[in-house]
Amino acid sequence: MATTAGDADSLGEVADGLVASRAGRIVFAGPVKAAPALEAAKVVDCAGRWITPGLVDCHTHLVYAGDRSHEFELRLAGTSYEEIARAGGGIAFTVGRTRAASDAELRAASLRRLDAMLAAGVTTVEIKSGYGLSLDAEIKQLRVARSLGELRRVNVRVSFLGAHTRPPECADADAYIDALCSEMLPVVAGQRLADAVDAFCESIGFTPAQTRRVFSAAAAHGLPVKLHADQLSNLGGGALAAEFGALSADHLEYADESSIAALARAGCVAVMLPGAFYFTRQTQRPPIDRLRAHGVPMAIATDCNPGTSPLTSPLLALNMAATLFRMTVCECLLGVTRHAARALGLADELGTLEVGKACDLAIWDIERPAELVCAIGANPLHARVWRGE
Numbered sequence: 001m002a003t004t005a006g007d008a009d010s011l012g013e014v015a016d017g018l019v020a021s022r023a024g025r026i027v028f029a030g031p032v033k034a035a036p037a038l039e040a041a042k043v044v045d046c047a048g049r050w051i052t053p054g055l056v057d058c059h060t061h062l063v064y065a066g067d068r069s070h071e072f073e074l075r076l077a078g079t080s081y082e083e084i085a086r087a088g089g090g091i092a093f094t095v096g097r098t099r100a101a102s103d104a105e106l107r108a109a110s111l112r113r114l115d116a117m118l119a120a121g122v123t124t125v126e127i128k129s130g131y132g133l134s135l136d137a138e139i140k141q142l143r144v145a146r147s148l149g150e151l152r153r154v155n156v157r158v159s160f161l162g163a164h165t166r167p168p169e170c171a172d173a174d175a176y177i178d179a180l181c182s183e184m185l186p187v188v189a190g191q192r193l194a195d196a197v198d199a200f201c202e203s204i205g206f207t208p209a210q211t212r213r214v215f216s217a218a219a220a221h222g223l224p225v226k227l228h229a230d231q232l233s234n235l236g237g238g239a240l241a242a243e244f245g246a247l248s249a250d251h252l253e254y255a256d257e258s259s260i261a262a263l264a265r266a267g268c269v270a271v272m273l274p275g276a277f278y279f280t281r282q283t284q285r286p287p288i289d290r291l292r293a294h295g296v297p298m299a300i301a302t303d304c305n306p307g308t309s310p311l312t313s314p315l316l317a318l319n320m321a322a323t324l325f326r327m328t329v330c331e332c333l334l335g336v337t338r339h340a341a342r343a344l345g346l347a348d349e350l351g352t353l354e355v356g357k358a359c360d361l362a363i364w365d366i367e368r369p370a371e372l373v374c375a376i377g378a379n380p381l382h383a384r385v386w387r388g389e
């Protein structure tokens with residue numbers, strides 16, 4: 001059985017299905033009885049299991065050094081996030097550890113998280129920088145992220161998130177954005193270290209005006225943009241992302257009607273990150289009903305990061321999206337395949353089982369697709385196929 005995601009609102013389920021590939025590309029996907037005569041060098045009988053597109057985790061910060069579970073313990077004991085930050089914790093701790101780590105240390109730490117995702121059916125992962133916040137340290141993070149795609153059978157897309165937060169040694173956010181646009185971005189673009197540029201537009205991140213400057217600089221270098229938007233307050237981040245034709249606007253808990261309408265018009269994907277919502281015990285749910293009503297494609301990702309979403313299971317993210325955000329099973333599964341591919345600008349390449357696309361598959365020991373969303377902490381992956389193998 002296979003889910004081909006033949007149209008936007010259904011999984012395109014096929015009973016008794018067949019997926020055929022040549023040189024890593026799908027040459028047929030559909031019912032066995034409709035298949036043309038194919039000379040197959042190798043035939044694999046999946047014995048009634050379900051085949052889906054390989055999972056696409058379209059928003060992660062998985063390259064970092066240093067564990068922050070001690071902060072988790074402190075918070076459980078009643079210490080506030082502000083107190084932790086004042087004592088040098090929070091994102092500053094991760095920046096310090098990431099800057100101090102060698103390439104090899106950073107790679108080893110990141111591979112542990114990547115391997116957990118691959119074991120859960122991920123075949124494409126997006127990885128952001130943003131824990132370096134200096135030219136050298138950002139480049140180190142971007143290079144390590146790229147290298148993971150050479151060390152494992154996975155498609156890695158890299159986003160430059162220099163505009164994540166103000167570096168601890170820099171008191172002037174505008175001066176930092178100046179340096180980011182005039183010194184960091186040209187190197188990142190020139191050395192092709194990133195596939196997109198991301199920013200954190202928030203009261204604790206950067207203002208819409210600063211974000212606008214980063215996006216204009218990205219456009220000048222021909223790089224598409226993405227945005228952490230309206231997570232903790234409504235700064236009109238969704239509309240800003242739409243104005244720049246962003247691939248995606250991510251979080252969106254506080255996005256208003258006008259932002260959502262703008263996202264719909266721009267064809268921008270809304271990326272839901274229920275792991276961060278859960279872990280930080282937020283109460284403002286993203287406006288799923290309005291996103292749905294406007295037909296904004298919704299993706300779901302782990303947001304894997306040490307501070308607000310230490311999550312490496314895309315299936316657990318789906319369960320959270322269903323239970324916390326009331327997304328349907330179909331929305332959840334499209335959110336980690338078809339729409340997640342689109343959030344990375346890879347809609348023509350990945351995310352559905354269609355002729356011409358990369359033959360990246362996940363094969364599951366399940367009775368029905370809903371099992372992938374329903375089960376908490378289970379991993380029914382039978383096998384992962386990457387580029388036809």
Ligand SMILES: [Zn+2]
Nearest residue numbers: 059061228303
């Ligand atoms: Zn994020």
